[in-house]
Amino acid sequence: MPKEREKRRKASKEAGLSGAGISDGFVKERRTSRRASELRDELCQAKEVKLSEFNTTQVQTSMMEALRVPQVTITPDGGCSREIQQEDWADVEGSLRRKLSNSSISSTGSSIMLEESEDDILSDNETKSKGNITLEHLCEDTSESKPWWKIKTIVNWPFVSPQRRNLSWVQLAGHKGNFKAGGEGTILKKFSENEKLCFERLQGDVLQDFVPGYYGVVERDGDPFLHMTDLLVNFDRPSVMDCKMGVRTYLEEEVVRARERPKLRRDLFDKMLEVDSEAPSPQEHLQRAVTKPRYMQWRETLSSTHTLGFRIEGIKKADGTCHTDFKKTRSKEDITQIFRDFATNNTNILNSYLSKLAKIQQALMSSEFFKRHEVIGSSLLFIHDHTDRAEVWLIDFGKTTALPEGQTLDHSIPWQEGNREDGYMWGLDNLMRTLGSLTNKGTSEGKKHYCLVPMS
Numbered sequence: 001m002p003k004e005r006e007k008r009r010k011a012s013k014e015a016g017l018s019g020a021g022i023s024d025g026f027v028k029e030r031r032t033s034r035r036a037s038e039l040r041d042e043l044c045q046a047k048e049v050k051l052s053e054f055n056t057t058q059v060q061t062s063m064m065e066a067l068r069v070p071q072v073t074i075t076p077d078g079g080c081s082r083e084i085q086q087e088d089w090a091d092v093e094g095s096l097r098r099k100l101s102n103s104s105i106s107s108t109g110s111s112i113m114l115e116e117s118e119d120d121i122l123s124d125n126e127t128k129s130k131g132n133i134t135l136e137h138l139c140e141d142t143s144e145s146k147p148w149w150k151i152k153t154i155v156n157w158p159f160v161s162p163q164r165r166n167l168s169w170v171q172l173a174g175h176k177g178n179f180k181a182g183g184e185g186t187i188l189k190k191f192s193e194n195e196k197l198c199f200e201r202l203q204g205d206v207l208q209d210f211v212p213g214y215y216g217v218v219e220r221d222g223d224p225f226l227h228m229t230d231l232l233v234n235f236d237r238p239s240v241m242d243c244k245m246g247v248r249t250y251l252e253e254e255v256v257r258a259r260e261r262p263k264l265r266r267d268l269f270d271k272m273l274e275v276d277s278e279a280p281s282p283q284e285h286l287q288r289a290v291t292k293p294r295y296m297q298w299r300e301t302l303s304s305t306h307t308l309g310f311r312i313e314g315i316k317k318a319d320g321t322c323h324t325d326f327k328k329t330r331s332k333e334d335i336t337q338i339f340r341d342f343a344t345n346n347t348n349i350l351n352s353y354l355s356k357l358a359k360i361q362q363a364l365m366s367s368e369f370f371k372r373h374e375v376i377g378s379s380l381l382f383i384h385d386h387t388d389r390a391e392v393w394l395i396d397f398g399k400t401t402a403l404p405e406g407q408t409l410d411h412s413i414p415w416q417e418g419n420r421e422d423g424y425m426w427g428l429d430n431l432m433r434t435l436g437s438l439t440n441k442g443t444s445e446g447k448k449h450y451c452l453v454p455m456s
């Protein structure tokens with residue numbers, strides 16, 4: 001790591017990376033800046049193409065017809081971001097506390113609530129148009145002398161300027177507004193105390209080489225962000241795939257909360273309806289809302305999460321086409337075909353991916369971090385380009401949580417409420433088999449992890 005960066009990291013750590021005084025929990029800031037909203041509105045006009053089920057026969061044609069997503073191109077410029085300093089931390093802490101208390105559910109009472117959640121406050125597009133690029137705003141304040149990055153919204157891909165094309169960026173999943181540009185091949189992700197702790201604990205773990213480099217917490221426009229490597233940066237017009245790992249995508253605490261004080265969500269009901277108008281029960285239709293675990297479980301059974309322990313969230317191909325509606329992609333055959341298409345049936349790429357996954361599998365088996373964490377909603381990010389370079393990284397630790405002292409997970413045995421198992425290793429095994437079936441290596445690359453009994 002360059003000295004300068006190391007220094008900045010240390011400064012951030014000293015400025016409060018220990019998290020002292022910050023409430024534990026999941027801090028996912030959902031507010032987007034006014035400028036981001038304006039830009040999003042502009043992009044909404046470049047109408048989103050909604051693709052329905054992505055089945056075997058549709059693979060090639062749908063990829064051809066898929067949306068040319070807006071891209072963010074990051075260009076060096078003056079800017080106003082800076083590392084969080086000690087004196088800032090009290091403010092950050094205060095604002096995080098506020099966010100936590102805003103989003104926490106009262107433990108009193110047992111009645112069903114239908115309330116405006118944090119997400120309801122956002123526009124519908126905020127959560128449902130996953131896969132579109134997160135928009136950044138230009139940093140207006142140029143008083144800082146540090147060079148920074150300037151964001152331009154480009155609606156058509158590929159971006160033509162040769163000196164900039166490697167810097168184009170795409171967000172395939174997650175929440176809109178969660179990312180901003182960072183300098184020198186880095187990005188900023190909205191602060192989550194939980195994810196920050198994971199990045200800290202991953203330093204020095206065998207998994208460190210398989211996760212984005214982490215450079216601490218920085219402040220941008222008054223908000224804290226996690227500063228990390230942009231994994232796309234050394235690729236030329238990369239193809240990218242996001243696979244969400246594990247058999248469960250929600251936290252046990254969300255199940256408990258939903259049981260104790262169900263919080264009915266209209267936005268999740270609407271998302272459900274959009275995919276299948278028959279999915280909600282008669283009662284859910286009446287109340288026009290569902291709980292989050294209900295929505296998440298429905299998503300799991302509709303996709304391959306439940307049956308294979310992973311699911312495809314989004315794909316961007318080298319030609320810029322982007323596809324994010326894999327909600328109903330469940331069968332092995334469909335997934336195999338999607339992988340084949342993604343890798344353009346290139347055996348070099350498929351073999352590289354497979355051996356990278358085998359290394360990840362090895363690392364996971366010896367990782368102290370993995371042993372002691374429940375890994376929920378984390379993804380494997382596959383990236384390759386025309387040079388046949390192919391890499392895989394673990395990303396998104398927003399819902400990865402440490403187990404109580406002394407407890408470890410197997411990551412392959414079935415989940416039952418209370419055991420916190422996530423099925424990650426089983427999913428990885430299935431993922432490797434899927435890729436293996438497309439190469440002459442078969443499944444010999446990986447170590448077998450025995451199947452989970454599908455959850456009821």
Ligand SMILES: O=P(O)(O)O[C@H]1[C@H](O)[C@@H](OP(=O)(O)O)[C@H](OP(=O)(O)O)[C@@H](OP(=O)(O)O)[C@H]1O
Nearest residue numbers: 028119127128130173174175292299377398399
């Ligand atoms: O993929 P769709 O069907 O849009 O559902 C989303 C994803 O599962 C999000 O997970 P991820 O961020 O891993 O993509 C999850 O965020 P959480 O990570 O907060 O659980 C959202 O929950 P809400 O943000 O509560 O709506 C949920 O609505």
Ligand SMILES: Nc1ncnc2c1ncn2[C@@H]1O[C@H](COP(=O)(O)OP(=O)(O)O)[C@@H](O)[C@H]1O
Nearest residue numbers: 171172173174175178212229230231232242396
């Ligand atoms: N370090 C990274 N480098 C490049 N792309 C990234 C990186 N982290 C995330 N992404 C992109 O952003 C998307 C969402 O990331 P994720 O961490 O899952 O966000 P969220 O917590 O909002 O779900 C990924 O699918 C990927 O396309």
